[in-house]
Amino acid sequence: MMESATTSRLLVNANETTQSTADTCMKSIRMDLFVHVSLIPAVLITVLLSYVQRRASLLKTTDKLPLSKKFGIVVPVNFISSYSNRWSFGAACGATATTVFLLFFNEYSNYFNFTAPPWAKALVYLLSALEVAMDYYPFFACLSTENRILGSSLGFCYAVCWFCVQLADMFECQKITQASTILLLTPVPSLVCCLFLIGRFLHILVKTMLALRRPEEKQEHEEPLLPKHLTHYLNYLLKGFPEIDSKRCWLKQKIYTFDPSFKFPTRMIVTAVLCLICLYNFFLVDLFVSPKAVKGLEHWALITINLSYENRTIWVLNLLKDSWFYATFPAAFTSVIYILHLLSCYRKQMKKLYKGTSDISRQSKPPVILAASIRYTGNQIAYLLWGYFLLHILFFLISLMITFWFIIPIQEGRGIIILQGLGYTVLGIVIMVGVIVIQILASQFFFLQDKINPKDKSKPLAINNRRAFQNFSYFFMFYSAILGFGACLIRIMLNVFLGSWLLARIDRPLFPRGYEGADMGYSTWIGMLLVDFHHTNPVALSFCHLLLHDLSTSKQLKSTDALHDCKKKQRKIKWHLAYTLINNPVLILSRKQHNCSSSSLSLRQQMLERIRICAVHSHFHKQTLALADNDTEASTTESLGEGNQI
Template sequence: LTASSTSRVTQLNGTCTSSVDMELFLHYSLIPSLFIILILSFLQRREHRRQRDDTSYLLGNRFGIIMPLDFVGTFSNRWSYGIAFGATANKVMFLFSEGYQPLQIPQWAQAFELLIGGFEVGLSHFPFFACLSSEFQLVSSILGFCYSLIWFAVTVLQVSQCPHRQFVGKYETLMFYWPSLLCLAFLLGRFLHMFVKALRVHLGWEFQVEEKSILETHQAEHVKQLLRTPRPQEKKKSWFQTRIYEWDPCFQFPSRMIGTIVLAFICLYLFIVIEFCVFVYVRDELDVFENKLESYITFTNHSGVLTPVILQVKELISVTKGVWVATILPASLTCVSYLFHILVCYRKHIKRLWAGDKHFLPLKFHNPASSASVVAIARYSGWQIAYILWGYLIIHVVQSLCGMAVMYGLVLPIVHNQGLEMLQGLGIGILTISIIVGLMILQMWIAASFFLQPKLGTADKQKPLALNNRKAFHNFNYFLFFYNVLLGLGACLSRLLISCLLGTWLIARIDRTIMQNGYEGADMGFSAWIGMLYVDHYHTNPVLVSFCHILIANHKEKKLQQTTKYWCLNQSAGPRVSARSRTRWFLLQTLINNPRLIIHRKLKSGHSSQESQILMACLES
């Protein structure tokens, strides 16, 4: 670092010695974490008890398995889970940078060390999710509030003791930790709200919430919408609804997607801050290098042999620093737009799968392996965040290179009073490209005008693919053969350039593959996306969930011998009707709404096809 930056940090921080070691605190946080897990596990009852010969029967039905959250079918408390994921952002960034190494093991076993570090981070933050999803709201809210308060207090102590650092300067530590502090503050409020609500229920001031149904409200509304007759749109959609996003009240994103996006936003912010700190460090080092170059020029009185080269190097350093800072914002906005676009693509793809449409998928992904899909949904969230972070860095580098090309191609020639030469070269380049494109268009026009037979009908949009003037056509091909060899060289280079630009630009998006047709299987990110979609499709399809809900409700109705009537998706009281009459009534409704099914009905003995014809005629009339 330069002397000025070092003195600035010394003045800001003085002799800063924090009494909190966050890495050491992470180790010690496992003690209360395991304590909370044991308490919640003791309260959780096991549904299926083992055989009597197993020693676990001594525990009764206590110490059930607790889970942090349902990664597939959770649609409630979505933002609470998302904020809980956001509270882990700082530790996730430590894992991403491979800076957190709890053990000292050989280099070849580094993968196991990262795995152990990931388990430790997950275990230390497990109580946040377990307390949010626990059925015992009164106890879990107290435990979750205390655990969140510990993390909040330690983080505040860390920030307050050493708020400044050597790169950005003032409040650099706060810049790193304010997202986690905000998430922890939200969790404190959430657990406090849970405690008040559970206490009111415990005191009898409020009624206990009934057992939650497997069918969510938005899923039931989706099925009802499918059963209704489609109506024409009453009003025209706005530009935002047509081009960007249209809210669907019959669809909700699962908690996994909300948590992934929230954590990706915070990690992207932290990654940008870290990148800027590295840039400040490199900039200070380059300033020292420039000062040495300036001293050499002064020593040689601008007459040294290396003076022109040194001036060009200084100009390159200055342009690079300016372009790198200028492209931070567009690169950030690009990745932020990708995060929103991922949600849009998720809804679009999952609704297509619900409708049975798989044409948007490559052929080899129409029936993926079940084991691969299960692994994919476990990989997706982590991979999506990593792809976004690496994608930001790659996009930033590519945009910086494009900015350097613009600076050296357009701006610097004008600064150096070489604007006319620049315009002359630019004009020649544009004219050359225009002539090449014009010749290609001319070939298309000649082919359409002279070498194709006329249209068969006036309503045809184009001429048929039938050759005309064959002798002239063969001469046309022969003389353009040698020219097209040279033209193909430029087309090949343009293909390579466009592929590189699109590949680097879309590297952060795993909802679409950047591989060519037939090689999609090599794109592991896209494979994880497809597997995740299939798991969600098989486990959260509204029609399937509604069917299971009906079966469960009917089973409970028969088991408890209730006289309530189950009507479609809602349970409402009604008159007692025999099952056979109700089934025949539903059959009649189905045949009325779908007349084509009548001809496919299996004829019973004693019934002729004439009855079906009569019924068909009645329906048509």
């Protein structure tokens, strides 16, 4: 025993020494210094793109500084209402994924050469996050700028620099071992996204140069106010939605159904890409750190425990290591399913908001909703990683329960005892469920009155045989106390299980009804949905599109009487507004002057119901008038026919 313990300790010390010698390799590329130095070209590129960006209006400083509408604000990415170039922005965010993942582990805050006091740690985290955001700002700005030649040229050079430095840093001082292979695979998705960006910038540059040489070819224009898929949605509103093909495979219907009237915005594509790459990195880190943690635990156990329990301890540690390893894969698979299901929930909720059938609460104030939408992408990544970690622990505990309760006793020849205990447990559950079923059947056949109409689906909630019902309730009152104790334990376990299982899904609240506002993740989801709905509503966008179209046509066809045209235009706009609100009364709740306070929500709901009733009455009145006109025309034709016969 003593010899085996000393040999195991020597092996542990040898592994530590080899690892320490491997870690002493001095790299020629310091990524911390490169992150700091990258701020200089990033700021220069941003200033240059801002110089060529034209401002829409003059500022007060224009008289003092001869800017002439230059130095406009560069928009890196439109998260709300952008549907073009989505995968390029997704690749740009994918290039930042490894860096964003390192922010969770306080990696970049260590690059600042000063020791911050505890109260200033949050400011250091904010400073490091802003520095990383500024480093990757040229990727997005070069994609979204209107000057395609300058943006694609600068973006191509900047992306090539980042790709070469990260590639050199990845392969330097790496020996081919299992641990080094995992470390080599970590930045691969970001490098692939960076390579995609290089190709995308080169494609934009070549395409723009060819368009300059051939003026007859159409160049890329600004994204329209009313995208094409929303025009399809409006056509479906007017002509009816197409029927779902029942001959399609059931699996295809459940997985994904293509809808030409819906497109995911850039924000959702970016969020999905970042979540997948960060989950991939977390998965690799889990595979890399877990064996080291088990070795450290084994080293500590061999030092502290009695030598007579050494073999048993090593056996238990091996079981823990195997259970943790095999629990990694279902946790990662479930997290990937959550990301895909998140996109499905977004499409479903947005369609309900468009139709006005959503039950989402709109009582929060607009500043709170807008601030929540800003936090959405970052919160979704953090919730997904925490959800993966809890899922990993949950599957680990389930595997341990199966191992210690079933597999090991069966291997040791105690399978009959396990089956006996399992049978007693199942029998108790069957008796408990049987009592509940008996109560339901007794209520159905003895304690409820008969159906009023034989065509009714269920009996009315009216008690029959009241004395028997009172005795039945009295005798089962004492058993219900025991039953409630077991049901309470089941409720606690289900809450813990479902809370851990659904932590990554912020599309549904974890708190009970009435306390949804305390769930910050769900609040960010609701804020993001409401902001997207208010800025991508097809009916509202089509209304604005018609107004802008009328404005542009009226500028082309100016009349002599400007005042008359102005009044006519105002009457036309008011008529369009009234017609749109009467046919779409849900938009009244989204109008600007009605969205300022949450106290008038009940009044707005009453106003909405009144307008709906008035719209129905007016429609019915039009139909009755049309029928009356048809009757009068028929009577006049009959009288004229009789007069001609006379």
